[in-house]
Amino acid sequence: MGAVYPNSIFGWQPRIDQVNIVFANDPNTLATEIQGIETIIGTIPHIETSPPTGSNVTYPTMSARVSAAMNGAELPYAVLTGNNFFINQGQQLFNSYRATTDPYKMYNGQDITIPCNGYWSVHADQKWNQGPNEFRGGNVLFLYLNGTWIDSDQWDWTAAYANQAFHYATNIYGSQGWTKIKWEGLLHKGDRLQVLSANSTFCPGINITGMNFKAMCHRTVNTSFTSG
Secondary structure (H helix, E strand, C coil): CCCCCCCCCCCCCCCCCCCCCCCHHHHHHHHHHHHHHHHCCCCCEECCCCCCCCEEEEECCHHHHHHHHHCCCCCCHHHHHHHEEEEEEEEECCCEEEEECCCCCCCCCCCCCCCCCCEEEEEEEEECCCCCCCEEEEEEEEEEEEEEEEEEEEHHHHHHHEEEEEEEECCCCCCCCEEEEEEEEEEEEEEEEEEEEEEEEECEEEEEEEEEEEEEEEEEEECCCCCC
């Protein structure tokens, strides 16, 4: 006879010394139930054998492994901070960053390389400062996937001040323009993400600061799909 578990909970009446007779069926039934539990739980239950990236991950207990899974502890992510730089009028440059937190080694100095198929969120932002100048035009932040532009944000110096004489408002005179990108979608393992800055003003040197570039996997996906 097969184990009762996992279809239901095995019932057991404790045996009493010198009262109950212990038949061979008693330990045999218990052994069958133990085997049923072991079959469902599987061997080495404290080891995650299929993490989103890398090889097996060994936890001290099965409970620790379950808690890690519930908290998304093995889902890859990267948090990058930019290296401030000046960009000339009409110039376009791919940003460079340094890793603030990158435990999965996703940033290679040029781009974020996606380590697993999944649903990802990507965030990029930065400040543009042309100082006390009043050069009209815009600055554009682009997000590239595998060399193709997929999203962008623009700071328009002209429209930002809404003044036909192009006089800056006193509370933002000489301050920063902002661009922010927030993108979500499906990405493949090996996909590459880059950020491009474009100075479409006549300002000879805009200082780019406050740069951030982040990517996080929310869940893995095993089915086929088109990136982005």
